[in-house]
Amino acid sequence: MDYVLHSTPLFTGLIWAGAFTAGFLGALTGLGGGVVIVPMLVLLFGVDLRYAIGASLVSVIATSSGAAAAYVKEGYSNIRIGMLLEIATTVGALAGAFLALVVAPNIISVIFGVVLIVSAYLSSRRRAEDNPADKPDPLAVRLKLDGHYPTPEGVKAYHVHGIPLGFVLMFMAGVLSGLLGIGSGALKVLAMDQAMRLPFKVSTTTSNFMIGVTAAASAGVYLARGYIEPGLVLPVMLGVLPGSLLGARVLTVARVGTLRIVFAVVIAALAVEMIYKGVTGAM
């Protein structure tokens, strides 16, 4: 798309408004706002994919840290699990950031579209009931991973399973994060909730804790390569941050069923456009 905008304040203001809306809807629907930043910058504002990925990665750290500040006090996240799996995600993120060097932009665009659709699907079928109580896993006991968390019926204990599979899935989440500048929250939750059978609330808050650390791992590589551009970081960071904080506030009072479907459709449309652009070589 050609430049229609010839004024820096207008250009910055429009991206700010888009980032604010993305952060707001992402937090409100639980689908994550970071994922739409890249398609928005690329498809609407004609920004190079590398700059878009850099700005998105910064926004991912902002929302993750902002939300984690609230979650950490509620006593849900399991710091030991988070830290152990961080080894897999940070190594994966570094691998992904290097992969971004050798993979052509139009292929990255196609991968982005596919990941967008899959993660929107994964996040939309979230469940609230917890895994049934079961026997402890010897490896989890050795690694002191079992924990407890607050429920309406008081503090409940849980056991951790499937650590090797969780580790592999987390490595993949890290690779996608480093390659695409996203948080890979949906894949992280899948790894903990399904493969490791953690309570859902523990999975989501621990995933949120991990997203910021994973993103910080590839941020250094992005910085050195010049993907992190101040003119884009300014509106994206300052837009997504208040947007997602407001979204999390409204979430407690609003019913978001319809809105989530609408936002999921928007994400799917952006994903198809990214795939189309990649396949036709228009990146």
Added chain:
Amino acid sequence: MDDPQKMPDDTRVEQTMGNLLRFGVLLAAAVTLAGGVVFLAKRWQEPPPDYHQFPQADRPRELNNVPDTIGFALGGRGQGLIQLGALLLIATPIARVAFSVYVFARQRDRLYIAVTLVVLILLLGSLLGGRWLPGG
């Protein structure tokens, strides 16, 4: 994890961690905002850089590493201040990991001191050593 008697201490640690994160994010946003004011005031009448190109024309290479970015920011350059804000944001989860080393050290939990140190070294290596890595 531990016995319930440790809960009050855990809560205090978690509150410190929450405050650390909130402080980091707010500081990063404030520095970015200050840089944004300088940046926009200077370019008020100008078109935005052509971000369709990578890298766009006349992008300072100083923005690609930590020491030069700090120098730029201290010199009052808008771009430098925004980039410093981004660096402070990136440093926030890293500070959280560093704080976790301290928490595990207090619990004398050797395994997790080691685990957390590995993560911390990977993060610091990426942020400070990025320019010596391929593609930097």
